[in-house]
Amino acid sequence: MATELTEAFSKALPAKKKAFQSRLKAWQKEEKAIEKSMGEFAANRKNATYGATEAVAYYLMSDMGFQDDTPKGFARSAASGGEPAPADLQEFQSLIESQGISVLVNNTQESSDATNMLTGTAGRAGVPVFDVSEQMPQAYTTLTDWIADLVARLDKTVSRAIIDDSDESGSSDGKDGPSANNDAGNSADDKSDTGAGSSN
Numbered sequence: 001m002a003t004e005l006t007e008a009f010s011k012a013l014p015a016k017k018k019a020f021q022s023r024l025k026a027w028q029k030e031e032k033a034i035e036k037s038m039g040e041f042a043a044n045r046k047n048a049t050y051g052a053t054e055a056v057a058y059y060l061m062s063d064m065g066f067q068d069d070t071p072k073g074f075a076r077s078a079a080s081g082g083e084p085a086p087a088d089l090q091e092f093q094s095l096i097e098s099q100g101i102s103v104l105v106n107n108t109q110e111s112s113d114a115t116n117m118l119t120g121t122a123g124r125a126g127v128p129v130f131d132v133s134e135q136m137p138q139a140y141t142t143l144t145d146w147i148a149d150l151v152a153r154l155d156k157t158v159s160r161a162i163i164d165d166s167d168e169s170g171s172s173d174g175k176d177g178p179s180a181n182n183d184a185g186n187s188a189d190d191k192s193d194t195g196a197g198s199s200n
Contacts, residue, residue, distance in 0.1 A: 030144040037151050038064050045102075048158060050130075051095060052105035053115040054078045057132045060150060061105065069101050084114050096121045103158055104129045128157045 003024065010021070042065025050061055051070045055078070061068065073088035084092075095101060096118065104122045106115060108131045122129050132150060140146040 030142075030148070034144065034148050034151060037148070037155070041065065041151070041155050045158065048102045049100070050103045050105055051092060051101045051118075052078075052107075053118060054107040054110055056107040056109075056134050057105050057130075057150075060132075060147070060154075064151065064154065066102070069095065071095065083112070089114055089117065092118060093121045096127050097125050099125060099127055101127060103127065103154070106131050107134065108132065109134045128160065130154055130157050 042063075045065060047067075048065060049067045049069045052058070052061075052068070052075075055070075055075065058068070071088055071091045074084045074092045077084040077088060096104060104118060104127055106119055106129050119129050121127075130153070136143060136146045140149070
């Protein structure tokens with residue numbers, strides 16, 4: 001599509017053909033960098049899963065290799081704009097409490113009692129929350145800049161959670177007596193300090 005648009009604009013404004021082609025090449029370079037980052041993440045996180053308060057980042061998550069484990073009943077309610085049934089909300093909370101997903105995707109533009117309950121549950125369960133909006137924030141000048149930042153933040157969010165889990169499991173076997181207990185306590189403090197329940 002971008003190539004076709006460049007050709008169309010170049011025919012309409014031949015004097016600006018070089019400028020259009022230069023912009024196309026710059027965009028293609030940025031696009032390839034994003035695709036590379038997504039591919040590397042998918043290759044290194046083959047079992048990554050997520051649940052979402054809304055399907056606002058569905059294509060991004062799919063391109064990065066995530067499996068959508070959002071409970072179907074909750075997803076249907078979110079798609080129709082209605083409130084989830086208590087049973088569907090409870091199912092989602094149980095999934096989060098058991099750490100059955102790698103990350104919770106939260107639509108910051110659609111806050112409700114249900115989404116607040118889910119993000120709160122994630123914070124208590126140590127499941128990272130990845131905040132994303134439906135519209136591009138004003139801080140970004142181009143769509144590719146925004147997507148590139150989303151990919152980088154998501155990678156950091158999930159990777160941080162994996163490191164926290166690894167530290168916790170490595171210090172909870174109880175074989176080292178008092179020092180093991182201290183390590184486990186420090187791990188819990190670290191998780192609190194890094195804000196495992198939300199992304200920056």
